Amino acid sequence: STSRSLIKLKGRGIPFSHFLPSFLPSFLPSFLPSFLPSFLPSFLPSFLPSFLPSFLPSFLPSLLPSLLPFLPSFLPCLLLSFLPSFLPSFLPSFLPSFLPSFPPSLPPSLLPSFRPSFPPSLLPSFLPSFLPSFLPSFLPSFLPSFSFFLPSSFLSSPFFFFFFIFSQYQEGHISCTVLISHSTYFILEHHSSSPEPATQRRIDVPLLTPWLAPIVWDGTFDEDILNEQFQGRNITIGVTIFAIKKYVIFLKLFLETAEKHFMVGYKVNYYVFTDRPNDVPKIPLQEGRKIITLVVQNYSRWQDISMHRMEMISNYCHQLFFKDVDYLVCLDVDMKFNDHVGVEMLSDLVGTLHPGFYGASRETFTYERRPKSQAYIPRGKGDYYYMGGFFGGKVQQVYKLTKACHEAMLIDKSNRIEAVWHDESHLNKYLFLHKPTKVLPPEYMWDKQLLGWPAFLRKMRMLAVPKNHAKIRNK
Numbered sequence: 444s445t446s447r448s449l450i451k452l453k454g455r456g457i458p459f460s461h462f463l464p465s466f467l468p469s470f471l472p473s474f475l476p477s478f479l480p481s482f483l484p485s486f487l488p489s490f491l492p493s494f495l496p497s498f499l500p501s502f503l504p505s506l507l508p509s510l511l512p513f514l515p516s517f518l519p520c521l522l523l524s525f526l527p528s529f530l531p532s533f534l535p536s537f538l539p540s541f542l543p544s545f546p547p548s549l550p551p552s553l554l555p556s557f558r559p560s561f562p563p564s565l566l567p568s569f570l571p572s573f574l575p576s577f578l579p580s581f582l583p584s585f586l587p588s589f590s591f592f593l594p595s596s597f598l599s600s601p602f603f604f605f606f607f608i609f610s611q612y613q614e615g616h617i618s619c620t621v622l623i624s625h626s627t628y629f630i631l632e633h634h635s636s637s638p639e640p641a642t643q644r645r646i647d648v649p650l651l652t653p654w655l656a657p658i659v660w661d662g663t664f665d666e667d668i669l670n671e672q673f674q675g676r677n678i679t680i681g682v683t684i685f686a687i688k689k690y691v692i693f694l695k696l697f698l699e700t701a702e703k704h705f706m707v708g709y710k711v712n713y714y715v716f717t718d719r720p721n722d723v724p725k726i727p728l729q730e731g732r733k734i735i736t737l738v739v740q741n742y743s744r745w746q747d748i749s750m751h752r753m754e755m756i757s758n759y760c761h762q763l764f765f766k767d768v769d770y771l772v773c774l775d776v777d778m779k780f781n782d783h784v785g786v787e788m789l790s791d792l793v794g795t796l797h798p799g800f801y802g803a804s805r806e807t808f809t810y811e812r813r814p815k816s817q818a819y820i821p822r823g824k825g826d827y828y829y830m831g832g833f834f835g836g837k838v839q840q841v842y843k844l845t846k847a848c849h850e851a852m853l854i855d856k857s858n859r860i861e862a863v864w865h866d867e868s869h870l871n872k873y874l875f876l877h878k879p880t881k882v883l884p885p886e887y888m889w890d891k892q893l894l895g896w897p898a899f900l901r902k903m904r905m906l907a908v909p910k911n912h913a914k915i916r917n918k
């Protein structure tokens with residue numbers, strides 16, 4: 444909204460004392476001799492009748508263009524202020540001697556008096572304009588004689604302009620044209636645009652997939668806006684984690700850190716699939732969040748445990764998830780939350796880039812390469828290498844995914860083949876055929892021990908919890 448009005452903000456401008464230290468030593472000796480003789484005689488005897496004709500021709504051409512838009516609103520003030528008249532006669536003689544000493548001394552003396560309404564960002568536009576330069580030199584010598592002509596109350600009134608300057612002032616999403624005088628300032632035009640998005644453009648990482656799904660890097664989204672969008676929707680987010688056999692030891696850290704970082708402020712159902720329900724820790728949960736323990740069978744091979752997650756998730760869609768949650772996030776349990784994971788990650792179908800293959804060439808992806816497997820992806824094909832331990836989406840989509848992967852694994856089994864990376868291979872095949880609508884960068888699952896901390900990684904939202912494979916798998 445743009446309003447053009449003369450809004451008086453503050454009846455106080457730059458205190459005179461701020462100028463004094465910077466100008467007195469340098470200018471007075473030089474300016475007085477040149478200025479006074481030429482100016483005083485014509486000025487003093489009769490002020491108004493004589494000055495207007497002489498100053499206008501020299502003064503207006505330079506100032507008018509910038510002045511014109513605002514003229515109607517402040518013409519009265521302008522007319523009342525006589526000072527512009529002396530400028531033409533004053534400046535040519537004065538400026539050369541004065542300018543060299545000016546810029547270094549101005550900012551320190553100006554800044555304190557401008558705060559907080561005129562932050563330093565204003566100064567660059569302020570300085571180039573010549574007006575402030577003459578003031579400090581002019582006023583002290585002039586004021587005593589001048590004050591004869593005007594009542595002192597008027598001198599200090601905001602409508603009396605010893606000097607004035609137009610400037611563009613911009614801070615945040617507010618921009619305005621200001622008229623600054625010695626005693627006050629006015630905002631002539633105030634423009635408030637919609638706020639800048641609180642995001643920067645990341646140039647160090649890809650932000651979109653070739654099918655235009657966002658890759659949700661830190662800095663590319665505004666949590667507040669997203670929360671506004673989601674909070675009205677009253678959603679429940681389901682998390683599936685499998686803690687079978689020894690893996691129950693990961694539950695405590697997982698759940699505790701999830702309460703700190705995962706979907707804070709939203710309703711969350713943690714679905715803990717386990718064969719050891721008594722080992723599910725009792726963790727204090729925030730309001731609206733609960734742990735639902737689902738007792739399931741175990742398998743002797745860890746690969747079977749991992750793979751059968753697809754079957755169990757798809758089964759429980761009908762029993763529970765369709766009814767109780769809107770989104771499902773399917774995670775490995777040997778991880779911990781380390782930073783915000785929120786609604787920015789939600790979408791119809793979500794895959795996560797495997798940290799070990801981020802930036803690697805397609806040829807190195809460990810897709811299943813044997814055509815006999817349902818997970819087969821030919822060389823030269825494939826988009827990304829997704830991780831098996833972090834995917835999700837709307838329940839309907841997760842149902843389709845897990846069901847398809849489970850069925851593919853059943854076919855593989857009947858063909859006596861097991862994909863090289865088990866469920867992860869099938870997930871990669873599915874997400875190759877059904878492109879995710881959102882892709883999570885490796886921020887969402889990182890392994891600090893293995894991969895260090897590269898510059899593109901501004902946040903580590905989840906981290907792998909180191910585990911001793913020999914001690915924990917198949918136990």
Ligand SMILES: CC(=O)N[C@H]1[C@@H](OP(=O)(O)OP(=O)(O)OC[C@H]2O[C@@H](n3ccc(=O)[nH]c3=O)[C@H](O)[C@@H]2O)O[C@H](CO)[C@H](O)[C@@H]1O
Nearest residue numbers: 685686687690745748749775776777830831832864865867
């Ligand atoms: C981070 C990541 O991408 N992990 C994937 C990766 O292996 P990982 O090495 O991360 O596999 P893992 O040992 O974490 O097993 C996968 C998950 O199965 C569960 N589990 C496993 C064994 C067990 O005895 N009890 C138990 O509950 C548990 O939830 C575990 O997190 O490859 C696996 C298939 O090879 C899966 O695709 C994993 O999702």
Ligand SMILES: [Mn+2]
Nearest residue numbers: 775776777832
């Ligand atoms: Mn894991």
